[in-house]
Amino acid sequence: MIRTGAEYRDSIRGTRDIYIDGEKVSDVTAHPSFRPIVDIRARIYDMQHEAAFRDVMTCEENGERNAVGNKLPRTQQDWWDKRRATDTVLNEVSGVVTRVGDETVGEMWSLYDGQDVLAEIDPAFARNIETHIHKVLREDPFHVSANTDPKGDRSKAPQDQDPDMLLHVVKETDAGIVVRGAKYETAAAYANQAFTKPTIANWGNAALSDYAVGFICDLNSPGLKFICRSGFAGKAPADYPLATRFDEVDTLVIFDNVLIPWENVLFYRHTKAATFIRATLHRYSAFAFVQRNLKVADMMIGAALFNARQTGLDKQQAVQEKLAELACYREMINAHLTAAITLAEPSPSGLLMPNQSLLYTGRYLACSQLHQMMHIARELCGGQICVTPNAATFEHPETKAFLEKYYSINDTWVADDRRRLLAFARDLLNSDYAGHRLTFQLFAQSPPFNHLAAVYRNFDWDGPLAFVKESAGLSDRVNG
Amino acid sequence: MIRTGAEYRDSIRGTRDIYIDGEKVSDVTAHPSFRPIVDIRARIYDMQHEAAFRDVMTCEENGERNAVGNKLPRTQQDWWDKRRATDTVLNEVSGVVTRVGDETVGEMWSLYDGQDVLAEIDPAFARNIETHIHKVLREDPFHVSANTDPKGDRSKAPQDQDPDMLLHVVKETDAGIVVRGAKYETAAAYANQAFTKPTIANWGNAALSDYAVGFICDLNSPGLKFICRSGFAGKAPADYPLATRFDEVDTLVIFDNVLIPWENVLFYRHTKAATFIRATLHRYSAFAFVQRNLKVADMMIGAALFNARQTGLDKQQAVQEKLAELACYREMINAHLTAAITLAEPSPSGLLMPNQSLLYTGRYLACSQLHQMMHIARELCGGQICVTPNAATFEHPETKAFLEKYYSINDTWVADDRRRLLAFARDLLNSDYAGHRLTFQLFAQSPPFNHLAAVYRNFDWDGPLAFVKESAGLSDRVNG
Amino acid sequence: MIRTGAEYRDSIRGTRDIYIDGEKVSDVTAHPSFRPIVDIRARIYDMQHEAAFRDVMTCEENGERNAVGNKLPRTQQDWWDKRRATDTVLNEVSGVVTRVGDETVGEMWSLYDGQDVLAEIDPAFARNIETHIHKVLREDPFHVSANTDPKGDRSKAPQDQDPDMLLHVVKETDAGIVVRGAKYETAAAYANQAFTKPTIANWGNAALSDYAVGFICDLNSPGLKFICRSGFAGKAPADYPLATRFDEVDTLVIFDNVLIPWENVLFYRHTKAATFIRATLHRYSAFAFVQRNLKVADMMIGAALFNARQTGLDKQQAVQEKLAELACYREMINAHLTAAITLAEPSPSGLLMPNQSLLYTGRYLACSQLHQMMHIARELCGGQICVTPNAATFEHPETKAFLEKYYSINDTWVADDRRRLLAFARDLLNSDYAGHRLTFQLFAQSPPFNHLAAVYRNFDWDGPLAFVKESAGLSDRVNG
Amino acid sequence: MIRTGAEYRDSIRGTRDIYIDGEKVSDVTAHPSFRPIVDIRARIYDMQHEAAFRDVMTCEENGERNAVGNKLPRTQQDWWDKRRATDTVLNEVSGVVTRVGDETVGEMWSLYDGQDVLAEIDPAFARNIETHIHKVLREDPFHVSANTDPKGDRSKAPQDQDPDMLLHVVKETDAGIVVRGAKYETAAAYANQAFTKPTIANWGNAALSDYAVGFICDLNSPGLKFICRSGFAGKAPADYPLATRFDEVDTLVIFDNVLIPWENVLFYRHTKAATFIRATLHRYSAFAFVQRNLKVADMMIGAALFNARQTGLDKQQAVQEKLAELACYREMINAHLTAAITLAEPSPSGLLMPNQSLLYTGRYLACSQLHQMMHIARELCGGQICVTPNAATFEHPETKAFLEKYYSINDTWVADDRRRLLAFARDLLNSDYAGHRLTFQLFAQSPPFNHLAAVYRNFDWDGPLAFVKESAGLSDRVNG
Incomplete structure (x- = not known):
């Protein structure tokens, strides 16, 4: 129903x-x-x-x-x-x-x-x-x-x-x-x-x-x-x-x-x-949780790229590299979600679990790097996200003309859109809400050390051990 | 006067x-x-x-x-x-x-x-x-x-x-x-x-x-x-x-x-x-600017350590290591400020400049790592900074008793102090003000790439070049 | 044929x-x-x-x-x-x-x-x-x-x-x-x-x-x-x-x-x-190239875990967390390879390309973090990889007994296996060959900045831009 | 005597x-x-x-x-x-x-x-x-x-x-x-x-x-x-x-x-x-130990800058920024050494100890970031450090002319100097000796976790705690 x-x-x-x-x-x-x-x-x-x-x-x-x-x-x-x-x-x-x-x-x-x-x-x-x-x-x-x-x-x-x-x-x-x-x-x-x-x-x-x-x-x-x-x-x-x-x-x-x-x-x-x-606990639910990071990454990428494009900064190598770092973060999450489906595993009760190792490693990487990605996006969005007057001031009769003048860049980016983008970026990266979201994402399913513990419990260590035993020529004793 | x-x-x-x-x-x-x-x-x-x-x-x-x-x-x-x-x-x-x-x-x-x-x-x-x-x-x-x-x-x-x-x-x-x-x-x-x-x-x-x-x-x-x-x-x-x-x-x-x-x-x-x-421009003024980071570091350290001590978490190696990372950040700033004085340089007009290379490298390191240190402090302060009710709710007659009960830990840490510490940590790490401060610190004297450019302009490259020329046995030609 | x-x-x-x-x-x-x-x-x-x-x-x-x-x-x-x-x-x-x-x-x-x-x-x-x-x-x-x-x-x-x-x-x-x-x-x-x-x-x-x-x-x-x-x-x-x-x-x-x-x-x-x-150029060949990093990761994981297990260090949280970091690196590569197949794309000539964005982001992440993972593995393998005598010295009649005594830990780990594991780890992390491999992996398909450039060229920026345009309420002008 | x-x-x-x-x-x-x-x-x-x-x-x-x-x-x-x-x-x-x-x-x-x-x-x-x-x-x-x-x-x-x-x-x-x-x-x-x-x-x-x-x-x-x-x-x-x-x-x-x-x-x-x-143990001896990192940093800086200058790459912003990162690392060590002297402390026996907190934090930062700095230097020195023939091959009558031709860049950088610089960089960053040195530096005075433990033991936590107690308005109870 x-x-x-x-x-x-x-x-x-x-x-x-x-x-x-x-x-x-x-x-x-x-x-x-x-x-x-x-x-x-x-x-x-x-x-x-x-x-x-x-x-x-x-x-x-x-x-x-x-x-x-x-x-x-x-x-x-x-x-x-x-x-x-x-x-x-x-x-x-x-x-x-x-x-x-x-x-x-x-x-x-x-x-x-x-x-x-x-x-x-x-x-x-x-x-x-x-x-x-x-x-x-x-x-x-x-x-x-x-x-x-x-x-x-x-x-x-x-x-x-x-x-x-x-x-x-x-x-x-x-x-x-x-x-x-x-x-x-x-x-x-x-x-x-x-x-x-x-x-x-x-x-x-x-x-x-x-x-x-x-x-x-x-x-x-x-x-x-x-x-x-x-x-x-x-x-x-x-x-x-x-x-x-x-x-x-x-x-x-x-x-x-x-x-x-x-x-x-x-x-x-x-x-x-x-x-x-x-x-x-998060065997299944981590999937939908991690999926949110993908969208958060999209928001950071879009905000940063729009801002860079306003004056052609996206032509600079240094700016492109920072944007590419954000893209790597985004695609890394996408990769873990996608691969967790492709290599999904049957559960004890006959359900299909996302591949546990790929899911938990994805969760750790997504959550533990989020603050770093926000830092990159903050750099790309620039200092004006923290000094721009609020919308009401853009409307005040004595300031409106000045703000329209000084916040318009060209025909593509006029003051109203710039103000909106800056407000969006600030709310995404810097506001009470942004700080809350970042902390929520870090702790919501469990504190960071538990994210790593879940990785440790779910990774298949036997594959690497077997390969190294062979490659290093170790005796059978080492299997204990 | x-x-x-x-x-x-x-x-x-x-x-x-x-x-x-x-x-x-x-x-x-x-x-x-x-x-x-x-x-x-x-x-x-x-x-x-x-x-x-x-x-x-x-x-x-x-x-x-x-x-x-x-x-x-x-x-x-x-x-x-x-x-x-x-x-x-x-x-x-x-x-x-x-x-x-x-x-x-x-x-x-x-x-x-x-x-x-x-x-x-x-x-x-x-x-x-x-x-x-x-x-x-x-x-x-x-x-x-x-x-x-x-x-x-x-x-x-x-x-x-x-x-x-x-x-x-x-x-x-x-x-x-x-x-x-x-x-x-x-x-x-x-x-x-x-x-x-x-x-x-x-x-x-x-x-x-x-x-x-x-x-x-x-x-x-x-x-x-x-x-x-x-x-x-x-x-x-x-x-x-x-x-x-x-x-x-x-x-x-x-x-x-x-x-x-x-x-x-x-x-x-x-x-x-x-x-x-x-x-x-920042030949002198970067000193006082960087000095602020030292105090911000102190605030993060104090908040994190108080929170860890409430329940003895400061006895755990992982927690001590995170605190020590914050201490390293703090002392790194202290080191640059102190050494910039000790190795101060005369200016063209006969003033005494803080050692420029030590000052600008200190500024870059302090500003570029601040978000990372906030991340560590956030982890140490824990998820409750983002879910705790505000002070007014702590006072409401129908909720006061519950909040006092559930926010008191022991005789040392009673609800009122915990609420204050959490509010402080939130305002330091997560609030509109916190996001603003982080961005300000990143851009206030100039954007991050200019911090690096100032380092590049003020570092004495000749010392390392001379040492390598000798050590690698290069000919005099390479001096160009 | x-x-x-x-x-x-x-x-x-x-x-x-x-x-x-x-x-x-x-x-x-x-x-x-x-x-x-x-x-x-x-x-x-x-x-x-x-x-x-x-x-x-x-x-x-x-x-x-x-x-x-x-x-x-x-x-x-x-x-x-x-x-x-x-x-x-x-x-x-x-x-x-x-x-x-x-x-x-x-x-x-x-x-x-x-x-x-x-x-x-x-x-x-x-x-x-x-x-x-x-x-x-x-x-x-x-x-x-x-x-x-x-x-x-x-x-x-x-x-x-x-x-x-x-x-x-x-x-x-x-x-x-x-x-x-x-x-x-x-x-x-x-x-x-x-x-x-x-x-x-x-x-x-x-x-x-x-x-x-x-x-x-x-x-x-x-x-x-x-x-x-x-x-x-x-x-x-x-x-x-x-x-x-x-x-x-x-x-x-x-x-x-x-x-x-x-x-x-x-x-x-x-x-x-x-x-x-x-x-x-690397549209297809990056796949097999990145796949090698997965195996290199396995080698680091196996060496580090074997070493930690010898004396029960793998019971310590700090050691488990470092191992889990290596596992995350390994699974990240696995995720990109797997997802690049699952979301593969048709090529102009009718072949099937691995998903280009997922492949190139995977390549960048794998190559740019390799040195960091070697650092973690080095820490986990410990200082003895750099002080242990060579095999010939283990065989010399006047030193053999001492080395067997001092390099045996218990029945599971006897001197010969320890020596082999240390030699393997050293050759993987520290030798001329190891340094060469690390540099090769960094430059073999193209220098690091080109890895990022390939990411930039192949990522679909339109998705994030469209989402932010909608979410921030931007006008159609911003599409330029 | x-x-x-x-x-x-x-x-x-x-x-x-x-x-x-x-x-x-x-x-x-x-x-x-x-x-x-x-x-x-x-x-x-x-x-x-x-x-x-x-x-x-x-x-x-x-x-x-x-x-x-x-x-x-x-x-x-x-x-x-x-x-x-x-x-x-x-x-x-x-x-x-x-x-x-x-x-x-x-x-x-x-x-x-x-x-x-x-x-x-x-x-x-x-x-x-x-x-x-x-x-x-x-x-x-x-x-x-x-x-x-x-x-x-x-x-x-x-x-x-x-x-x-x-x-x-x-x-x-x-x-x-x-x-x-x-x-x-x-x-x-x-x-x-x-x-x-x-x-x-x-x-x-x-x-x-x-x-x-x-x-x-x-x-x-x-x-x-x-x-x-x-x-x-x-x-x-x-x-x-x-x-x-x-x-x-x-x-x-x-x-x-x-x-x-x-x-x-x-x-x-x-x-x-x-x-x-x-x-x-390292109260005094860490000073001379850390001082070595300064010189190692100089060697990386000199090698990287010489290589970049050969063809004018040092004019590129991205290259300058990487060089500036190395300079920051170098000056950070300098800062800690210098400040440890300036703020030196009397010892129980009447000697003068380098400021312990500044010394141990400097040691941790210098040792824990060395691999990262070598990575940057490796990027700046480029892929040729791992593919260049050895000196004997530069002398062989059938190859000498080719190598002189293809390894000379201009009047400033002729083949012999380039070969020397590449050999130097390889021995500094990639050879058995380089790997050994890196590991030695990490473990010689004690393993990395002990570096952090020394920081933890020697930092003055009371300053930050007192400041936060005041700033957050905490009661005297929290002093325990």
Whole structure:
């Protein structure tokens, strides 16, 4: 089934305790900090119904029309379809949004691959994940992810400090489990459900099993509070063309004794399942995540090249080389995405995973070099992105003529376009929103050292070792 | 002579045409975007009179007490005094401000070194620069710099497009010259005078000599308009502890037929002087400019280390290595500043220049690696700098308890300090202000490729060539 | 047709003027500097006939069995076949050799794509390239490439200095053209024919057309002299396990009035053809070239990991992260190769080119980061690669016992294996051969700035520009 | 006292068991692998007596003339004198040698600073180090350092494997201690005495105290065996102008029950002293070590610039920028050395240490970027360094004319000079010797991670923390 934007808006309106900028939000669909991103999410729902996009955005399975993003991947074509659907959305909205569903739903498929692990304690858990995977197809909810607890004192075990520092089960009832704690969740305030699971932490032994819990949380549940960071959307759109449209608001979700019905519990008191999901979490979802970097690269390339072309700087070798560096970054991401499909691997549950080694290496390279690419783009966009007056000043009767005069270059580049390009570049590279995006991209799926750890776990070291053993003439002993 | 803060405020109040955010500013000393930085500048003036700072901030010459920053450098001790005075200011205001006088006044000393060049056309010009250098000592104005014209079409010569795209002389009168054009000038809206000189451009031949003009512009002159970029100061100080105190507003200064009295004209129709000043402009002023990077490095180091220490992460080798990388960056700047004094060189006019090669290489290394150091600091400060609610939300009655609970780590680090540190780190690394500062540091003295060009021009290539000639056994022919 | 190793050896034996180390070489197949690489080339020929390799190394076309490397690529499978055949060779010889045919033959396909350009002056030229492409299939020669002339004075046009500084035509006869000049050609001394074409130079106008010549040169032609750099093969194999097997000797080939028969002339006095081939030269051949970097990466990874594992250093996070960096480099190359096939493009002549943008970006990234990866591998292999005695000292009766004692770690790693691994790592990272290989990889297809230029020429800039135009709200004017 | 070269040669001749290339060396002063470096060391001794160098190389103290390098540093001028003496040597020999005495003697001063630590067990130890420091002045021996034991199994404690894997005391006699084990020592085979001390290892507890031993070892002691790595000197000087003159041979010194007289024992069974010396070892000696990087940088700069100038490439912006990067590296080292003197610090024993933070940060930056600088130099020197025939081939009658023709560029750069420059560049960047030097520089004082650890231990973190505490408005709690 596919929902409409209106259905989505109705599903998040009204009942939640949402806080931002020191105030309580009465209608998240109307509040200036949330409305733009809610509108985009609604637009994605609506696109699924429109003739121009339906075939790209949806597919028919068993007589039902579902979102391509929710479809279980079983063939390389499925991955190309997902990639195309995401690109279609980003092109349609003319910008990059990440936590809009396609990037998070895959985390459930990872757990689906661990059905045998889940079945070890209780077959009901294996059934639950299967049920939810199909429920997503059937109900088309806005599904998000919840991983990171507040910092706490990581030098202490959870039970040796305020136990709520890691989300945990406080009670078990006939209806389900009652949980307590907090999680950072981008988009939670305007999404429908969150796949909630343990953070990376030192909870390996039995005493901590209350923390080894994973579940689907209905975000309309009583007892939730959504405490949001300040948004970047409430500014002048002419000066902040990206922040005012694409800000995705991060939230600290407080679980103040929230009941999770049994059918939504995916594992509980099950350290092994928790470990499994931590190790495989982004097996699928890293694909859509990395795909965003490709588009961010396009934005940097376009902004830099437009700026260089205005006065023919793109004829200089030094400028061409910097642009080519950006192009290399862009194509490197493209290469990893493409090759991850071409060399995709079957998963334990019979799905098709992007080639894990190519995907995780791509994620590391894309995220760890982003700041360097922004630096190159900043150099190419030049110092004027940081000294140009805002749009209102371009309109003031006493300054308008001067600014039009001094910001026009020639017939191709007049003041208005230059101001727009500079505002765009600033919002892409230098603004609160830009800094936020860069940090988000660095930490959203996990901190940088975990990106490298995922590479280490998924690379096939045996090939190189075998080649060197032969080439160096080592004895068989070295195989240990 | 040394002025007071009140005298400074009086000198900039009232008569100027200043525009920001689409509005005209009536009193620059009171406007929320300017007041914080005006207050700091005033504070610097007042510090000169206070017992606690007088000996560091001022010196006696010929029976008069002058600002250390304005003193002509003649000994290594002079440079240590200047360095100490600047540090004293930054420590007193607890932050970094750059365009507050000490960093710009040195550009006039560069021209002073070119007196013989100036005297070629008219000895009056050589006298004028000497006069102004002493006038600065005597009157203690807030002196700034003006270099960069709007972009224009750099593929065309000035006369082949709107001639105002580069500032030029439109008329000569008995009283002086009348100039027309525009210049970007940080701090111009609240400073007293600007040393205005040609930008880097293709104006080498006689036909363009109207563009080869340099002068001191009284910023209260009729015909000036100050069109400012939007400021970052008008936000909540608790959330933007740096932006709200240290934003230095950049301005596009329009010279709408401004009369420059002859005594303020430093050169005119004098391509050679223009070339001279372009090549030597930062001979002295780069010192104070680079010194700021040292303080910025300190801020990154302190923020990162405080954050790591909260939970003992500073015990991990990987974290220590990242901190050590920041320390290397910091000490590298320290090394160049220190060595530039130790190996200082006499200038043509008998002043003492910081060792030019060590100074310019230090400037390049400091500026070109800043983004990389911010990246390391960002990693060390962690993902929470981008998801933490603002201060107002920490105070809301329904969220206060939750945030205090979840943001406290232990007795050493309670929620309020953590929130402050995260806000500080965000404003240092990720905010509009942070992005602005990074770009400013990259372009303020000249674009990055010019930093390298200055290195190339000032390095002594002969030493390495002679060594290699000998070591490789090359013949004398290769000396050409 | 496929040749045997013996046929190849016969084809290069005897008649050539080859010089190395100040001596003339009587039999290139037997000389210690050439024999190892000649043996490998012969082995590749023989592999084609062996049951274990035939199906991988050869294919049947029109009833004839040909080398897979020589086959005209028309499908993605063709590229996978070529990639597999090359890997099979490298695995069989346990090392990396580059200029053995598969990497150079593709340059002729590039010219084949320019048939319409060739036909402009003389249809015979278009026919000649087609003939040679099929002749390669039929005769299975060892085909190499010749691009770079000696340095000359690049600040002068060829005719303003010794005209031989660029290879040029000195005479035209009924039999063909007579050429004069010199070219650097790796492997020329032991190959059969060279595709010779103009270097990158300033020969754009009519006056220089004698330099715009391309041809197939039979390397047994009278008038050729092969002046080789010193080889690295004549050392102790135990100490130089790579250099003594895989050194590919570079040669300065002197064309001392060499007759090129008309049927071997591919273009002549045809600046446009010369420009075409310069721009497209590595369209196909870059694939096999980049593929070598993958194997080099494997060698670094294997050596570093073996060394780290000896004492459990691979358990340390810092070591794992360095290894993961090497893995990222390796997979990045893999990604570009794989994606270049998946997104392959039809060529003007109906062949299938690897995706040009993905191929050239991959080449740049692989070559420009190689030194950095060697640095990481060097760190991981540790200081002992530079202090360990050679194999002969391990055998000396008075030192043998000490070295066995002090170089054994445990039952898995005994002295002999450690010595071998250290010798291997040293030869891979630090030896004359290692330095040579690194430089070769940097310059072999063209100097680094040309790698970036190829990226710039082949990237599709329109996509990013269109996206930014839309996202920034720019007017249609900016399309110029 | 200052020795002569002849006295030095006599002191090392004859009695030692030295092995290299599978053979025993009868006279180390005459053997082709050792003679060049022995000659340089002898030359340094002789320079001390020559009028042209005496004042730079020696100083008078208490009526005796001593080597400047051995003088205890007490003033900034002492450090400038040492720096100048070292530069004088490198200039005189036209190359870089490192382990020639001035770089190693300082390690004893570090221990001298720990006299109170030594006195804890036995005041004799404190006296011994003082005696040796003055003995060095008096006797002018060639003093070297010995730190690194063979690898062993670092995952096990010494006593759980072959105990000799770390050098240790096997017996105590009236005459002294008897030690057993092995150490890598550059130059040991031709030096006089070695300051031998524990490696970095897990020997913290009492059980391991036999390993906590430090002493001065007379390198003519019975029981020593010097097992050397293969040398790079025995090649054609024309092709390897650096390797054949400046190779410093590394040695595995076997201590096969060597008696160390009590007066040479500096500490024994004294874990605290071992820890002290590990932490402070390079306090002084890092200065001379880092100084070598400056000269290496000069060599790269000179080679690259000469090559670029041959055909005017140094006029290109891209080439100038690469040269400027090398200049920045060079001046960065200069800055750290200079500033370390200017901000020198008193040591516990009253000596003057180079500023520790500036010295260790300089060491890290110089060593960790060397490979990158070699990469830039390699690019600037171009592909011909890896394809040019050797000198003998330039002399062969059949090739001489061709090579002279094709290697001459113009009147300034004729073939012979070009060949020499290319040979020099290759030996500097690409040869066995070059690879060795790069690795030596990376590991000689300690592995890279220890360079960072030294930075971490010696940086003053309190300054940045105090500034951020103030600037971010943190409470006093955070001081913990």
